[in-house]
Amino acid sequence: MKFEAEKKVVVEAPGTIANLVCGFDVLGLCLHTPHDTMELKLIEEKKVIIRSSDKYSLPTEPSQNTAGAPLLEILQEVDAAFGFELLIHKNIMPGSGLGSSAASAAGAVVAANHLLGNIFNKNDQVRFAMSGEKVATGVKHADNVAPCIFGGITLIRSIFPLDIISIPAPQLYVTVIHPQIEVKTSDARQILRKEVLLKDAIRQWGNIAGLVAGLMKNDYELIGRSLEDVIIEPIRSILIPGFDEVKKNCKNAGALGGGISGSGPSIFMLSKSRETAEAIEKEMQMIYQRIGLAHYTYVTTLNMDGVKILNQA
């Protein structure tokens, strides 16, 4: 593929919630807020330049960068006679459990695909973005990049071969609190048991089946009843101070349900209305103020579109 002219695009790459309660490792959800903004342009030289406007000191060596690695792969794939220059404005904090690395990877891929004339389908785009996740976490997983690219709620039925299913869903409000503690994904994974009780697994697959049916039937009550995780949450929530109280008080305040976002430390709750979502935000803030832990909160909605093309030149 030849370099034709200097083209540029700006995209908004949203945060995502992986490990959606009973959907550990398979269900993810796309948010409107927080989101990164990224500016990608074609350059004449075949290379990838990463620039970053944030304070997080992420690696800018392309092969070590979550956005850089997939861009290098794309250049390879299209046998390019040009390169990419990417400027990242990061708002999704790394380590928040809100898909920060996925947003970088997915945003870069969607932007590149746009500049190349939309030559890749969404599954291909997820595949490229997964190499970004590999840089960030050591594993090619799609839990965050799939909802980031497809929007809405996605099911990763299988990774090899990749099988991504969009799950239709009704309007949902999402309240997120990000307490300022560090939970390493590797720690969060290490404390999980390799074996689980069959009876717990049965309860979990009853719940995920109920959740998918509830989402597709617009049945909020059923969604609420199905938002139960008897396998991962009881173990991982130990790493998040205040988790049980947040969950209990938010459900009392009208939340349908919720849980740990990704591998934490962020906690999210789903609601039917903005009023409830805002009441829940106050409950969360009160608890962490009392605990004395700094935190950020977001009240947002399910983002049906995923990475958004803002403008181009």
Next chain:
Amino acid sequence: MKFEAEKKVVVEAPGTIANLVCGFDVLGLCLHTPHDTMELKLIEEKKVIIRSSDKYSLPTEPSQNTAGAPLLEILQEVDAAFGFELLIHKNIMPGSGLGSSAASAAGAVVAANHLLGNIFNKNDQVRFAMSGEKVATGVKHADNVAPCIFGGITLIRSIFPLDIISIPAPQLYVTVIHPQIEVKTSDARQILRKEVLLKDAIRQWGNIAGLVAGLMKNDYELIGRSLEDVIIEPIRSILIPGFDEVKKNCKNAGALGGGISGSGPSIFMLSKSRETAEAIEKEMQMIYQRIGLAHYTYVTTLNMDGVKILNQA
């Protein structure tokens, strides 16, 4: 409740498939064939009389009979000054894995509810029928009685409290083979491990989520990809001679997928068309003829109505 007049009803109580592949213990499906026919009438004396026209020598003492136990409970519940007389024509062979006891229980309950003026909702009817299952298996389970009463495909998200969800589904043809061997439910349960690998459980809940989504989206390809059981089938299929070959050949002949019906020994396969379902029947018959095992086969469709009221007097 008083006895008013001699009333009578005839119902057709269908066979059902529990443990629907990746939906072990939670997903069931209602068939058109085989089905029992049952005749229930009100009698003046407060008691339950069970008569049976079959060769299976099932207990006729009401409290020990799968249909009798729920009828006794109903008489108790409505404080009846009358009784029931039930005649059962059983076509669903006990021990086939096709919900024979559930058909007796569900048929009796739906017939009684009809004679009493439809005073119980479907959830109540399932609850009564579950006491019939308790007589038959020692456990109050709803895997067969729920699809038998609701029709279609049902998800039992939870037993306590009872939470039954109807899963919409497209037209499906079902081919069933019942090889004439005995698999005791207790044996089939005993060989299961109490613990399973987390990675297998994750694959299973990815599949059940995919199956529910595929059914609700009328996506036959997705239904087919999701019909995979990595936990129960690899263990239980050992008890069924020819299972692996049946499954392989049927999928080659166009089946979407399938597995063990209930705890066996029947095997079922789902197809998109009657032609495929009939071709699959021939594959199944050929295999069991070669093995030298007597068998019955059925080619039928998903029954959306459940127990059917035939006529009344």
